[in-house]
Amino acid sequence: MAPRAATRSLHAQVIEEIGESIVSGALQPGDALPGEAQLATQMAVSRTVLREALKVLAAKGLIETRQKTGMRVRDPRHWNHLDADVLAWRCAAMPTDDFVDKLVEMRAIIEPAAVAAAARRREPAQLEAIGAALEAMEESTTLDEWAVADLHFHEAVLAATNNELLSSLFGVIEAALGTFFVMSARTAKNFKYALPHHRAVYEAIRRRRPNEAAAAMQAMIADSRANMRKGKKSG
Amino acid sequence: MAPRAATRSLHAQVIEEIGESIVSGALQPGDALPGEAQLATQMAVSRTVLREALKVLAAKGLIETRQKTGMRVRDPRHWNHLDADVLAWRCAAMPTDDFVDKLVEMRAIIEPAAVAAAARRREPAQLEAIGAALEAMEESTTLDEWAVADLHFHEAVLAATNNELLSSLFGVIEAALGTFFVMSARTAKNFKYALPHHRAVYEAIRRRRPNEAAAAMQAMIADSRANMRKGKKSG
DNA sequence: AAAACATATTTGTACGACAAATGACAAGTT
DNA sequence: AACTTGTCATTTGTCGTACAAATATGTTTT
Numbered sequence: 001m002a003p004r005a006a007t008r009s010l011h012a013q014v015i016e017e018i019g020e021s022i023v024s025g026a027l028q029p030g031d032a033l034p035g036e037a038q039l040a041t042q043m044a045v046s047r048t049v050l051r052e053a054l055k056v057l058a059a060k061g062l063i064e065t066r067q068k069t070g071m072r073v074r075d076p077r078h079w080n081h082l083d084a085d086v087l088a089w090r091c092a093a094m095p096t097d098d099f100v101d102k103l104v105e106m107r108a109i110i111e112p113a114a115v116a117a118a119a120r121r122r123e124p125a126q127l128e129a130i131g132a133a134l135e136a137m138e139e140s141t142t143l144d145e146w147a148v149a150d151l152h153f154h155e156a157v158l159a160a161t162n163n164e165l166l167s168s169l170f171g172v173i174e175a176a177l178g179t180f181f182v183m184s185a186r187t188a189k190n191f192k193y194a195l196p197h198h199r200a201v202y203e204a205i206r207r208r209r210p211n212e213a214a215a216a217m218q219a220m221i222a223d224s225r226a227n228m229r230k231g232k233k234s235g
Numbered sequence: 236m237a238p239r240a241a242t243r244s245l246h247a248q249v250i251e252e253i254g255e256s257i258v259s260g261a262l263q264p265g266d267a268l269p270g271e272a273q274l275a276t277q278m279a280v281s282r283t284v285l286r287e288a289l290k291v292l293a294a295k296g297l298i299e300t301r302q303k304t305g306m307r308v309r310d311p312r313h314w315n316h317l318d319a320d321v322l323a324w325r326c327a328a329m330p331t332d333d334f335v336d337k338l339v340e341m342r343a344i345i346e347p348a349a350v351a352a353a354a355r356r357r358e359p360a361q362l363e364a365i366g367a368a369l370e371a372m373e374e375s376t377t378l379d380e381w382a383v384a385d386l387h388f389h390e391a392v393l394a395a396t397n398n399e400l401l402s403s404l405f406g407v408i409e410a411a412l413g414t415f416f417v418m419s420a421r422t423a424k425n426f427k428y429a430l431p432h433h434r435a436v437y438e439a440i441r442r443r444r445p446n447e448a449a450a451a452m453q454a455m456i457a458d459s460r461a462n463m464r465k466g467k468k469s470g
Numbered sequence: 471a472a473a474a475c476a477t478a479t480t481t482g483t484a485c486g487a488c489a490a491a492t493g494a495c496a497a498g499t500t
Numbered sequence: 501a502a503c504t505t506g507t508c509a510t511t512t513g514t515c516g517t518a519c520a521a522a523t524a525t526g527t528t529t530t
Binding site: 011015048051052053055056059060076077079080081082083084085102103105106109110113117163164165166168169172173 | 319344
């Protein structure tokens with residue numbers, strides 16, 4: 001850990017350290033942080049660097065600063081819960097089960113909607129990209145090859161939605177979920193189990209059938225739920 | 236404008252100025268920004284303040300900085316499109332029609348899902364809050380009273396989802412949409428036209444019927460589409 | 471008791487100096 | 501000539517100090 005921390009810039013480290021403390025609950029909402037001067041010496045960085053970090057945290061809605069009063073941890077209602085860092089910090093902290101449930105709920109809402117949007121608005125080149133990824137999945141012989149092709153498939157679908165808001169949301173939720181789920185032993189041995197689902201999604205997008213695409217994705221999610229095992233990823 | 240700008244902190248102004256330039260397209264992805272020193276004098280602020288702003292913009296994914304190379308505008312694919320500031324800047328710039336369409340698409344995905352979630356997981360006190368807001372809407376006699384009660388209704392539903400990811404998303408999308416739509420003259424005169432829809436949503440949540448709640452919300456969205464006029468708000 | 475004022479504390483802003491990284495270029499080597 | 505090596509200049513990264521602006525708190529005044 002130590003060498004990795006050394007490579008990243010100081011303010012990045014400070015942002016992460018304070019951000020994690022807040023999101024993990026070590027610092028409670030309403031708590032007053034030490035003054036900038038004290039906090040800077042405490043973390044062994046200059047006030048300049050500390051302030052750069054604080055501004056970023058304020059931009060994420062985690063803290064608020066007022067002159068004379070100092071800094072306070074804001075109520076979670078004001079946090080940018082969809083910020084990639086905030087999500088990552090929540091994943092890093094020991095999250096409650098219901099947080100994972102919330103992520104799963106988001107995926108269940110977004111993914112069917114995304115493939116439906118792709119079915120409506122995909123352009124020829126984008127369909128081709130999805131098809132190419134699907135082909136790579138079919139021809140994959142190892143778990144790694146499959147994983148790479150699967151990632152390409154999802155990215156291609158994302159691009160085909162032609163809605164960067166949707167793909168942005170999709171991206172952060174998937175990244176957070178990826179922290180928690182690993183393939184079960186059964187799935188690892190039969191890693192192509194989801195291929196028919198992917199093909200169904202592809203076909204629905206090719207034929208421009210939004211409803212069918214959404215249904216296929218819902219089936220895929222339901223199936224994958226049964227095949228996933230919860231637990232922190234080793235890597 | 237001038238007095239308002241004076242009240243906000245310098246870095247906030249710098250963040251907004253550069254952020255808008257990027258999001259509006261005045262600065263193209265890949266473009267190199269002037270060095271910190273030059274940019275600071277150009278904007279008449281200290282390098283300290285400028286850097287605080289740049290760190291925030293980097294956190295939003297708008298720029299990336301590397302030593303020796305300087306700063307570059309990142310590809311939009313890396314932007315935090317769901318960041319409240321980024322969305323606000325896009326709204327402030329002259330947005331293309333299809334951006335508004337994307338926002339509307341997001342709303343069509345989220346709102347039915349949100350009321351369905353509220354129907355599944357609302358707690359008694361939360362239902363009561365929704366009911367109180369609905370009552371206020373029924374008893375409102377002016378457009379202002381209606382607007383306030385309507386806002387409370389939406390906030391109460393949001394809280395009742397018990398999923399801060401969902402409510403966070405809901406919040407930023409609604410805020411962005413609020414920039415674009417104003418009530419049409421016809422709607423203003425008959426501002427209670429949406430009351431039956433609200434009541435239907437409330438009833439579905441009360442009876443814990445997710446599907447009915449989603450359907451009622453979809454009907455409400457479809458109806459409001461016909462009654463909204465596109466255009467920038469005057470305020 | 472209430473209002474006006476003074477003060478101390480905390481964040482906001484500015485400036486100057488040096489460290490670290492790194493692209494560019496020159497020199498040297500094969 | 502092509503490639504490697506090393507120096508150098510430029511740009512961001514970090515630090516420390518000093519002062520300005522705002523504002524809670526306590527004090528004085530009315």
